[in-house]
Amino acid sequence: xxxxxxxxxxxxxxxxxxxxxxxxxxxxxxxxxxxxxxxxxxxxxxxxxxxxxxxxxxxxxxxxxxxxxxxxxxxxxxxxxxxxxxxxxxxxxxxxxxxxxxxxxxxxxxxxxxxxxxxxxxxxxxxxxxxxxxxxxxxxxxxxxxxxxxxxxxxxxxxxxxxxxxxxxxxxxxxxxxxxxxxxxxxxxxxxxxxxxxxxxxxxxxxxxxxxxxxxxxxxxxxxxxxxxxxxxxxxxxxxxxxxxxxxxxxxxxxxxxxxxxxxxxxxxxxxxxxxxxxxxxxxxxxxxxxxxxxxxxxxxxxxxxxxxxxxxxxxxxxxxxxxxxxxxxxxxxxx
Amino acid sequence: xxxxxxxxxxxxxxxxxxxxxxxxxxxxxxxxxxxxxxxxxxxxxxxxxxxxxxxxxxxxxxxxxxxxxxxxxxxxxxxxxxxxxxxxxxxxxxxxxxxxxxxxxxxxxxxxxxxxxxxxxxxxxxxxxxxxxxxxxxxxxxxxxxxxxxxxxxxxxxxxxxxxxxxxxxxxxxxxxxxxxxxxxxxxxxxxxxxxxxxxxxxxxxxxxxxxxxxxxxxxxxxxxxxxxxxxxxxxxxxxxxxxxxxxxxxxxxxxxxxxxxxxxxxxxxxxxxxxxxxxxxxxxxxxxxxxxxxxxxxxxxxxxxxxxxxxxxxxxxxxxxxxxxxxxxxxxxxxxxxxxxxxxxxxxxxxxxxxxxxxxxxxxxxxxxxxxxxxxxxxxxxxxxxxxxxxxxxxxxxxxxxxxxxxxxxxxxxxxxxxxxxxxxxxxxxxxxxxxxxxxxxxxxxxxxxxxxxxxxxxxxxxxxxx
Numbered sequence: 001x002x003x004x005x006x007x008x009x010x011x012x013x014x015x016x017x018x019x020x021x022x023x024x025x026x027x028x029x030x031x032x033x034x035x036x037x038x039x040x041x042x043x044x045x046x047x048x049x050x051x052x053x054x055x056x057x058x059x060x061x062x063x064x065x066x067x068x069x070x071x072x073x074x075x076x077x078x079x080x081x082x083x084x085x086x087x088x089x090x091x092x093x094x095x096x097x098x099x100x101x102x103x104x105x106x107x108x109x110x111x112x113x114x115x116x117x118x119x120x121x122x123x124x125x126x127x128x129x130x131x132x133x134x135x136x137x138x139x140x141x142x143x144x145x146x147x148x149x150x151x152x153x154x155x156x157x158x159x160x161x162x163x164x165x166x167x168x169x170x171x172x173x174x175x176x177x178x179x180x181x182x183x184x185x186x187x188x189x190x191x192x193x194x195x196x197x198x199x200x201x202x203x204x205x206x207x208x209x210x211x212x213x214x215x216x217x218x219x220x221x222x223x224x225x226x227x228x229x230x231x232x233x234x235x236x237x238x239x240x241x242x243x244x245x246x247x248x249x250x251x252x253x254x255x256x257x258x259x260x261x262x263x264x265x266x267x268x269x270x271x272x273x274x275x276x277x278x279x280x281x282x283x284x285x286x287x288x289x290x291x292x293x294x295x296x297x298x299x300x301x302x303x304x305x306x307x308x309x310x311x312x313x314x315x316x317x318x319x320x321x322x323x324x325x326x327x328x329x330x331x332x333x334x335x336x
Numbered sequence: 337x338x339x340x341x342x343x344x345x346x347x348x349x350x351x352x353x354x355x356x357x358x359x360x361x362x363x364x365x366x367x368x369x370x371x372x373x374x375x376x377x378x379x380x381x382x383x384x385x386x387x388x389x390x391x392x393x394x395x396x397x398x399x400x401x402x403x404x405x406x407x408x409x410x411x412x413x414x415x416x417x418x419x420x421x422x423x424x425x426x427x428x429x430x431x432x433x434x435x436x437x438x439x440x441x442x443x444x445x446x447x448x449x450x451x452x453x454x455x456x457x458x459x460x461x462x463x464x465x466x467x468x469x470x471x472x473x474x475x476x477x478x479x480x481x482x483x484x485x486x487x488x489x490x491x492x493x494x495x496x497x498x499x500x501x502x503x504x505x506x507x508x509x510x511x512x513x514x515x516x517x518x519x520x521x522x523x524x525x526x527x528x529x530x531x532x533x534x535x536x537x538x539x540x541x542x543x544x545x546x547x548x549x550x551x552x553x554x555x556x557x558x559x560x561x562x563x564x565x566x567x568x569x570x571x572x573x574x575x576x577x578x579x580x581x582x583x584x585x586x587x588x589x590x591x592x593x594x595x596x597x598x599x600x601x602x603x604x605x606x607x608x609x610x611x612x613x614x615x616x617x618x619x620x621x622x623x624x625x626x627x628x629x630x631x632x633x634x635x636x637x638x639x640x641x642x643x644x645x646x647x648x649x650x651x652x653x654x655x656x657x658x659x660x661x662x663x664x665x666x667x668x669x670x671x672x673x674x675x676x677x678x679x680x681x682x683x684x685x686x687x688x689x690x691x692x693x694x695x696x697x698x699x700x701x702x703x704x705x706x707x708x709x710x711x712x713x714x715x716x717x718x719x720x721x722x723x724x725x726x727x728x729x730x731x732x733x734x735x736x737x738x739x740x741x742x743x744x745x746x747x748x749x750x751x752x753x754x755x756x757x758x759x760x761x762x763x764x765x766x767x768x769x770x771x772x773x774x775x776x777x778x779x780x781x782x783x784x785x786x787x788x789x790x791x792x793x794x795x796x797x798x799x800x801x802x803x804x
Contacts, residue, residue: 052453055408059441059449065415066441069426070434077427080419081739087420088749091413092756098409099760102402106767119760147427147503153745296431298508303435310442317450324454324461 005300009071010283010290012307016067018272020060021131022175022265027054029176031097031124032169033195034117042188043117045329047101049183052325054101056318058094070303074147074293075283081149082142083134083156090130097123125169132168136161139279140217141286160213167206171268174199178261185328196260197252203264204245207271211238214278218286221278237274241267346738348746349421352753354720356413358713359757363407365712368482368528369535370400371475373562374455378468388554391780395555396539399771401456406764408449410757421746425727425737428505432498432514436488444481448474482528490520492728493719494588500731518588522581523719529574530715533675534708536566540678541705542772544698551692555776560701561691567679574672579634585722586635589729590644592722595655596665597631598624599645606631606643610666614658619647656724664717671711678704 027050037043050057068076080087100120107113137156144150177199180192215222224230248263281289294300343351374396381389415437418426454462454470462470491497497513498506508514543560546553586593594600598609598621607626614621632641646654655661678700685691723729727737 052457055405055449055452056446058408058412059445062412062415062445063438063441065412065419066434066437069415069418069430070438073427073430073434076419076430077423077739080416080426081423081741084420084741084745084749087416088752091416092752094412095409095756095760098405099764102405103763103767148423148740150740153742295434296507298511299431299435302508302511303438306439307442310446314442314446314450318446321450321453324458 005297005304006071006291006294008304009067009294009300010281012311013064013067013071014272014276016060017064018269020057020064021272022268023053023057023060025172025268026050026175026179026261027057028097028124028128029172029174029179031121031176032128032173033176033180034121034124036195037188037191040113042191044105045184045188046180047104047120049179049329051101053321054098056321058098061094071295071300072283072290072293073295074288077147078142078144078149078284078288079138082151083137084153086130086133086137086156090127090134093123093126093130095123096120097127124172128169128172129165132165133157133161135168135275136164138285139164139214139275142284144284144287160217163206163213164210167203167210170199170202170206174203174264175261175268178264182257182261183329185330193252193255196264197249200245200248200252200260200264203267204241207241207267211274220286224277234274234277237270237277241270244270342743343747345741345743345746346735348743348750349738349741350734352421352746352750353417355750355757356410356417356753358716359761360407360410360414361712361716362709363403363410364478364481365531365534365709366538367400367403367407368478368531369533370396370403370539371471371478372532373535373539374400375468375471375475376562378471382464382468387778388558391778392555392558392776394780395774395776396559397456399768402764402768402771404448404452406761410761413753419739420749421739421741422727422737423739425732428732428737429492429728431508432491432495432506433488435508436484436491436515440481440484440488444477444484447480448477451477479528482531483524486524486527487515487517487520490523491515491517493517493523493585493723494519495728495731504732506728506731519581519584522577522584526574526577526581526715527712529570529577530708530712532566533570533574534712536563536570537675537704537706537708539563540567541702544701545772546775547692548695548698548702549775553776555778555780557692559776560698561686564679564682564686564691564701567675568683569679571672571675571679575676578669578672583635585719589722591646591649591653591655592661592719593635594644594646594649595658595661595722596718597635597643598658598662599631599643600647602642602645602648604632604640604642605629606635606641606645608634609662612662614662616654616658652725653730654725655722657721661718661722664714664721668711668714668718671707671714674704675707675711 030046030050033046034043037046065076068079096119100116100123104113104116104120107116133156136158140158140160142149142151143155174196177192177196181189181196184192215225225234244263244266248260248267251259251263279285281291283290283293374393377389377393377396380386381393451470451473454467455474458470459467491514494517495506496517497508497510497515499509501507539559540563543556543558543563546556547560550556582593582596595614597606598612598614599606600614600619600621605628607624607628608630609621609624609626612621612624612626629639632643633639635641635643681697681700682691685694685697691697725734726732727734
């Protein structure tokens, strides 16, 4: 077959994971911003901006996990044991957060309200941090022997993975703040502008820090980013990051409402592409490529046939769901 | 290795899977039925314009939102647990099970999640007709989800359509055979029907609870009446489906059925065991009380039919926990018989015009509220514990499926799951009980219909917040 199904699937899974990061990113970001927005009314508005869509956003994470199982089982079977602890903590954090979504509006007492708010916010922080840790641990490399994970239970914990964990928390906070600029008005929006500027600068600093550490981690990363001709392919990425950063700050200055969010998404997208340039074609660096990890061709094809039809459909009705709930969410708005 | 009195990593991983999947399935077994019920209620409201349908719809919609959220987050855990604790199983079965689960996400989860927002919050924004479409799509999504996940589970019970690679990996040979494996149609029918019954029992209990307070409440009468119709029609049907499913298992998984029935010896006129404690070492059931010939009748449809016992099957294929299989089966069947009794009694009371006024019967209906959830759980314990010692029946042993993980890591995460699930879902269930206790009112809170769609607003708070 002339079409390399494995490559197609790698691209599709990469897109699914990126969509997850972008979409759940801003709704995790809402929880991350809770500590700096103390009022109940403001918090209600914040949660209402994502209430109709968070379920769908989280479904992309299931597709990421399920898709990896379906088409790159070796990656699934080695990465998940390698990242056992941060993944379990992330899942538990999402349990807290998901239930808190429903419960914080129904809390009978002030104490219960505070507890559910804490569960919502704490769950968001923990989930974001753990996802960043997983990313850092993946980039650093996972020890695989035969068809199994061969490392220890604490391999994922390194200074680098802690940095990527913190960086992702900051980045999700930025997405959340920009989303609020778009979806709210008045006092809350003004506050979101201020937060977006600080978090934007912090995110840029984090991108810079992680990018400058990565070439120190492996020779492959150095070759791809710092030696000529490969560099020519990679160079547009940092240039575009710079351009978007400038556009982002200008959008904040001019009090634009949609542009900051789009710029923030763009920064995430570029960082993700940068990561792709570093890792490709490894799916479990440093030793497992997408072709090593790929499932049986019949399984790839069987799932691809449906995916080609279904994924555009999913995107279409997801867009429809967002469109139904377009416009500003104002104070005094309610949940059910 | 750790000392022998400590549980092994396999046992702990099994305990963790059992714990998380039992918790998880409580929620979808309720929402599969509830989503369909909501679609019926909204359809009746659109068809008749009667307010009681919309009020009842809104009453149960609030419940649905909470249960669905718990189902989503507990299900997310499941989709990662294959990899964290059962990575060898994942690696070997992924070419078969991966696409089935992939299709579940693509055809069902996105559909449910995508339209759930519209269903919960969108009535005034999209209007009644589109809203009804959203409700139907969510309900359809729950059924599609059941289709794929039960196909996957059934393949693990009765694997077909595959070939076995030299490295122990299962490879797809023929997808139709994989998806429509022999036990799948039976398991699908039995499970979806069980979900409908579970919902009927809960809705009936809540209706009865409010009839006991006020027998004139039209919403309470409506939900009680509809639930009792379901019990009367579907509970007997479930007996038939269960028997067919049992016959299918008898054919494909004889050790499981022999364990369920407590049959050690192969014999004619095999009795249906009512009570007794199986002893695998001694190869007998202690204190057995049974009805002679009945098991032969329902397994072979012949009173004199020969029924295979465990001793005819290799010892290493016997389910590992016989008392669990036997007793879970009895709990499930016993509750099913009580549901049939409830449904038939309701027919009798209805025909004599006493359905809404018979308090002892309503108390019974309240007591039966959780019976569906308990029966569904017991049924899954039968089929899963009955599949042991295999994950893929006859082909891949549970002990060979587990991740190369250390017992302390699994024990720690199991403890964390236990604490979090009891805390979070415990609070969620307490809240559900609080909701059930709220009287279903006229003008039940929810987005009011027929108002102009506002481009930038949501409903004013007083109109949509709970009245109390």
